[in-house]
Amino acid sequence: MSNTCISIVVPLYRCDKAVEELTDRISTTLGALKLSFEIIYVNDASPSADWEAVTQIAQENTRVKGLNLSRNFGQHYAITAGLNYASGDWVVVMDGDLQDQPEDIPLLYNKAQEGFDIVLARRVERQHSFLKRTGSKWFYKTLAYLTDTEQNAEIANFGIYRKNVIAAILSMKDKTRYFPTMVRWVGFKRTEIGVNHAARKEGKSSYNLKALLNLALNTILSFSDKPLRLTVKAGIFISFAAFIFAAVTFIRALTGHIVVSGYSSMIISIWLLSGVIITLIGMLGLYIGKIFDQVKDRPTYLVAEKINFE
CATH class of the missing domain: 3.90.550.10 (Spore Coat Polysaccharide Biosynthesis Protein SpsA; Chain A)
Structure with a gap:
């Protein structure tokens, strides 16, 4: 003692x-x-x-x-x-x-x-x-x-x-x-x-x-794991916003307010979603890397x- x-x-x-x-x-x-x-x-x-x-x-x-x-x-x-x-x-x-x-x-x-x-x-x-x-x-x-x-x-x-x-x-x-x-x-x-x-x-x-x-x-x-939970919330929000945008676009098309289809909104959406997906994959990669470090069980x-x- x-x-x-x-x-x-x-x-x-x-x-x-x-x-x-x-x-x-x-x-x-x-x-x-x-x-x-x-x-x-x-x-x-x-x-x-x-x-x-x-x-x-x-x-x-x-x-x-x-x-x-x-x-x-x-x-x-x-x-x-x-x-x-x-x-x-x-x-x-x-x-x-x-x-x-x-x-x-x-x-x-x-x-x-x-x-x-x-x-x-x-x-x-x-x-x-x-x-x-x-x-x-x-x-x-x-x-x-x-x-x-x-x-x-x-x-x-x-x-x-x-x-x-x-x-x-x-x-x-x-x-x-x-x-x-x-x-x-x-x-x-x-x-x-x-x-x-x-x-x-x-x-x-x-x-x-x-x-x-x-x-x-x-x-x-x-x-x-809060960054992952925040990413899930962001994904839900973006999906909800995309649904609203699609609904509004569909209604405008039916009422004749969209005469010529444009590509700007589509390109922006693709870039936005691509950025979100890449960020999520990167974050998952960081967590997997931490798990890899942990299971190697090297001395600190x-x-x-x-x-x-x-």
Whole structure:
């Protein structure tokens, strides 16, 4: 049975300059609480010296543990790897760029002691550009609508989770991993508290518009069949509209209002229906592709190296 109270899981990508400061701040903060803890850094095959920074610190501090993934799998797969190795009764997930502040962990932990299984950190003033905030806002709105789940642009991965919540998330066999949506899907008693959001220590986020769109598409296809249901509704609507148009055309022909038959409406109808059919086939193809990925049953991540794990 574990005697670790809190496991801190931190995915890393281009965060080598922040690792030492983050470790010191976590250690100082949790040391003041007099709680046992471990810090699990997961290097997602970062091109910078993230793994070297982790190994150097881990050699001097056995509370610091590291996982080095064999290639870049993505942030949420790195989080999954860290969760699988976490041994604490509580697990904190946070980013490694110092925008999530370790000094807020006691707030999350103390709130959790009021009987909550999940306490999420709500970023009061996000330190992102206007374009990033706007993109995130519409990303989460679209995600919420198409997955029928609650989404909030002010809430990301940062939070504290009871170990039974983590066990429930790890029991999900989805090959597409998106941590915030998985947290909302499993349920449990959840609340949120406001926290400050710091500026990124260096560099910029790897989530550009293309990455956000890909993430949204993969998450929607994995968590919901709503796009298919919307397509069916659109097909019914188009069929109904076509029936009305045909009836009106037939009546006009009988009453002599159509003297010369034209081809414009026919061509438009053909193009419209062709577009709908191609879209539907493409959507079905995407879902079949997801099923193909699922049945291959490949591991969601591979660990090349680890340090300070027994």
